[in-house]
Amino acid sequence: MSEMRETRLFMISPRSMLTPDQLSRMVHSFGESAIVKETCYGCLVEAPAAVVRQILAKVRETYPNEVFSKVRAYPCSDPRRCRAQHGTRPGYAQLEEEWELLSRIQYGLENIRDGDEFPEPEDRKRIPVNDFKKICEVH
Amino acid sequence: MKVFIDPPNSLVLFDLVERFGHEPLSAMAAIQERVDNLEVDMPPMNVTLDDVVKGLKYAGVEVPSGIRGRLAVWGPLIDQAEAAIIMDDCPYSFGCVGCERSNIMVQYLIKRRGIPTLHVRYPEDDQQAVEFVSRTKQFLEGLE
Amino acid sequence: MTIKIAQLSCGTEYSSVQYEIEKAARSVGAKIVYPDVSAADIDDAAKRFGFNPRSPQLKLMIARAAQLADEKYDADAVFIATCFRCAEAALIRNELRRFIQENTRLPVVTYSFTERLKASQLLTRMEALVTIVTRKELLARERQSGLTAGLDSGSSTTKAVIMENNKIIGKDWTPSGDVVASATQVLENAMKMAGVELKDIEAIGTTGYGRFTLGDHFNAKLVQEELTVNSKGAVWLADRQKGEATILDIGGMDNKAITVRDGVPDNFTMGGICAGASGRFLEMTSRRLKIDVTELGALAIKGDWRNAKMNSYCSVFGIQDLVTTLGEGKSFEDVAAAACHSVAEQVYEQQLQEIDVRRPIIEVGGTSLISGLVKQVGEVLGEEPIVPPDSQYIGAVGGALLSSGFL
Numbered sequence: 001m002s003e004m005r006e007t008r009l010f011m012i013s014p015r016s017m018l019t020p021d022q023l024s025r026m027v028h029s030f031g032e033s034a035i036v037k038e039t040c041y042g043c044l045v046e047a048p049a050a051v052v053r054q055i056l057a058k059v060r061e062t063y064p065n066e067v068f069s070k071v072r073a074y075p076c077s078d079p080r081r082c083r084a085q086h087g088t089r090p091g092y093a094q095l096e097e098e099w100e101l102l103s104r105i106q107y108g109l110e111n112i113r114d115g116d117e118f119p120e121p122e123d124r125k126r127i128p129v130n131d132f133k134k135i136c137e138v139h
Numbered sequence: 140m141k142v143f144i145d146p147p148n149s150l151v152l153f154d155l156v157e158r159f160g161h162e163p164l165s166a167m168a169a170i171q172e173r174v175d176n177l178e179v180d181m182p183p184m185n186v187t188l189d190d191v192v193k194g195l196k197y198a199g200v201e202v203p204s205g206i207r208g209r210l211a212v213w214g215p216l217i218d219q220a221e222a223a224i225i226m227d228d229c230p231y232s233f234g235c236v237g238c239e240r241s242n243i244m245v246q247y248l249i250k251r252r253g254i255p256t257l258h259v260r261y262p263e264d265d266q267q268a269v270e271f272v273s274r275t276k277q278f279l280e281g282l283e
Numbered sequence: 284m285t286i287k288i289a290q291l292s293c294g295t296e297y298s299s300v301q302y303e304i305e306k307a308a309r310s311v312g313a314k315i316v317y318p319d320v321s322a323a324d325i326d327d328a329a330k331r332f333g334f335n336p337r338s339p340q341l342k343l344m345i346a347r348a349a350q351l352a353d354e355k356y357d358a359d360a361v362f363i364a365t366c367f368r369c370a371e372a373a374l375i376r377n378e379l380r381r382f383i384q385e386n387t388r389l390p391v392v393t394y395s396f397t398e399r400l401k402a403s404q405l406l407t408r409m410e411a412l413v414t415i416v417t418r419k420e421l422l423a424r425e426r427q428s429g430l431t432a433g434l435d436s437g438s439s440t441t442k443a444v445i446m447e448n449n450k451i452i453g454k455d456w457t458p459s460g461d462v463v464a465s466a467t468q469v470l471e472n473a474m475k476m477a478g479v480e481l482k483d484i485e486a487i488g489t490t491g492y493g494r495f496t497l498g499d500h501f502n503a504k505l506v507q508e509e510l511t512v513n514s515k516g517a518v519w520l521a522d523r524q525k526g527e528a529t530i531l532d533i534g535g536m537d538n539k540a541i542t543v544r545d546g547v548p549d550n551f552t553m554g555g556i557c558a559g560a561s562g563r564f565l566e567m568t569s570r571r572l573k574i575d576v577t578e579l580g581a582l583a584i585k586g587d588w589r590n591a592k593m594n595s596y597c598s599v600f601g602i603q604d605l606v607t608t609l610g611e612g613k614s615f616e617d618v619a620a621a622a623c624h625s626v627a628e629q630v631y632e633q634q635l636q637e638i639d640v641r642r643p644i645i646e647v648g649g650t651s652l653i654s655g656l657v658k659q660v661g662e663v664l665g666e667e668p669i670v671p672p673d674s675q676y677i678g679a680v681g682g683a684l685l686s687s688g689f690l
Contacts, residue, residue, distance in 0.1 A: 004175070005175065007171075009150075011150060060158070068150055068151065068154040069150075069153075069154055069157075070148075070149075070150045070153035070154060070163075070165070070167065071153070071165070071167045071168065071171065072167055072171075073166070073167045073168075073169075073170035073171040073173075073174055073184075074170075074171075074174055075174075078174070080174065080182040080183035080184075081183060087316050087317035087318060087319050087356075088317060088319045088320060091148055092320075093320065093321065093322040093325055093343065094146070094148065094149075094322075095150065096321060096322040097230055097322050098149065098150045098151055101151060101261075101262070102150075102151070104262050104264070104265055104267075104268035104271075105151055105155075105262075105268055105271070105272060107265045107268055107269065108262070108265070108268035108269045108270075108271055108272030108273070109272055111265075111269045112269065112272055112273050112276060113269060113270075113273045114273070114276070114277075116273060118270050118273065118274050121260065180302075181299055181301075181302045182301070182302055182305075183296060183301060183302075184296050184297075184301075186296060186297055186298075186299050187299050188299050188398055188399070190299065191297075191298055191299050191398040192398075201368065202368070203294065203298075203366030203367060203368045203369040203372075204294065204297075204298035204299075204300075204366050204367070204396070204397050204398035205293060205294020205295075205297045205298050205365075205366040205369070206294075206297075206366070206369075207398070208294070208296075208297030208298050208299060208398065209297045212297070237293060237294075237338060237339050237340025237341075237343070238293065238294065238297075238338045238339075238340060239336075239337035239338040239339070239371070240338070240369075240371075
C-alpha cells in the first residue's frame, strides 16, 4: 500500500446519532494536515498514510462501534471518478447497501460473543426423489 | 497477516480485518497502485492492455477480456494472501467486480491456494450480525 | 452543444477500453455519461425487466436503461457494450437494446469488444449517433433540390452522383485508388454525363472512408459518415421514405445493417471482424473461378449451394473449402452459389442478430448487384430483399440529397 497518499472513507452507521458534520469537525480538531471532506455518509480523509492511520486510531478510540472505514483507490475529487463528471460509478450501489448493513454490524460489535462456538449452518437439502414420490402419491 | 477479502471492495470486511489486527488485501489497494501511476494514462482505472494480457495466467484467451482484466487485478492479491474471508449470499448489487464468472473464479483461486479461509453469511438480522462479527473476530484472532 | 451518450456496459474498464470509448466520443463532440441509479433502483429494475442476470454489473446496466426509459435521466443517445464471448452479457446487450428502442426514441448502438478495441473502430458509430441527434431536421429531408453532387469514397469503390431537382442526372464509379484522384475522375465523368461543370454545382456532400480528405479538397458543404448518409440514399432510391425498413449494405470491407423509421436511422450495426462476411470474399471466389465478380451473381443463380460445402466464417478457410470443393469436381455454378450463401449466412449470424430486422429489407451497395447474393440473403432471411435501381450509389445519392439541405 502506498505510503505517499491514503484516501480513506469514514462511514457512520445509521444506528448512530453521530452526524457527518460532527465527525468531520472532530477530524479537523485533531489538527493534522489532512484534507477532510464531509459527505452524506460521513467523511473522506486524505493525507500521507501514516497521518491517516493516526486519525483512524483516534476515531476508533472515540467511536469504536459506530464509525467504519476503508481506503479509497482514488484521491478526493479525482475527475476519473467524480460523480459530477460522469454520474454514479459501479461501486456506489454497494456502498449504499453496506451503509444499511452497518447498523447490524454495529449491533454485532456491541454484542460480540467471545468464546462462543458457532457451528457451520447446514445447507438445505432436497428430499430424496422416492420420498417426494410417496408424498405425491398420497395426495 | 495479509487477508484477502471477497467481495474485494467490501467496506465491512475491510474494516473488520483491519480492526482485528490484520492487513486487508482489497480491490482499492490494487486499483490505487494503478491510478497513482502517472506514467500510465488509461483512465479511469489505468488497467492496461498489458494487464489484460497478464490475465492469461489465470484464464485462456477464449475467456472474455473483462474477466481476464479482473483476474489480472485480483489474481496477484490472492497469490500473496495468507488467509481469506468470503462473504456468501451477498445481495445482488454487491460487488464492484461486477462479473459473476470472475467472482466464482476468485473463490476458486482462493480455494486452490489452500490458505485458511472463513466463509461468512451476509447477516439478515441483528442476531445473525452478532454471529457474523463474532466468527470473523475469532477467525482473525486465531490467525498466526 | 455536447451530445450526451449514455453508456450501458460491462467489462470496459477491466478490458482497458473505457478510455478508447471516451476518446471516440470526444472526437465527435460527444460525452460519455452514466445514468444515476441507487441500490433500490437496481432491485426494482431487474424485477421489472424480468431478466435477472447473475452478474451485478449487468443488473446495473438494466437499472441504467430503466432510468432512460422512465426519463429520469437525460441523454441523447445510447451506447451498449459488453465483452466479446460473454454469453450472459450478449443476451442482456440485445434485450436492453430492444428495451431502449421500445421505450424511448433514443438512437442506440451495440458493440461487443475485446481488449484490442481502439477508438478509431468506434468513430463511425459514435459519429452516426451524434449525426442522428444533431441533424434530425436534415435527416428528415426527403427531396433533393437545386444542383448538387455526392461523393462516396468507399474501401473498394469510389462513386459520384449529380442530382438536380430530385433526379439523378449523372453518375460514375471506379475501383478506389488514390482517394482524391479516384473521386475527381468519377466526378468529372458524372458531370460530363449530366452536362454540367463544377462551378454550376451548388453543394457537394462526401461520405465513406475518404470523406474528410474529399470534404477538404472539394470544399464540401456536407461531410458525414456513411451510416446515416447511406440509409438516406437507400430509402430515397427505394422510394421508402415513410414507415420502417432495414437497410443491408454488404460492403467490401465492412457490412452495415441499419433500421430506419421514416428514413431516419434508429439502430445500426457495423461489422468487419472477418472478410468472410463481406464482398471481399466474393471477389476472392471470382478470382479463383477466373471470372469477373460481375459475372458471379448470374452463375450463382444457376447453381445450388447445397451441392457444395463451404463456410466462410474465416475467409482463409473459406477459400480452402472452395479449393477442396472444386477439387471434388463440383460445378462452378454450385460453388458460386455456395460462396454467396456462405456470405449471406455470415451476415445473418454475425450482424443481423444485433438488430431487429424490420420489413422490407432494402439491399444496397455494390454487392447488391450480385444477383446470386441477393437471392441467398432472401433465402436466409425468408424474404427477398428489395434492390432499388442504382443501388450501388446509395452513399453518393445520400450525399447529394442531404447536401442540398444546406442550400
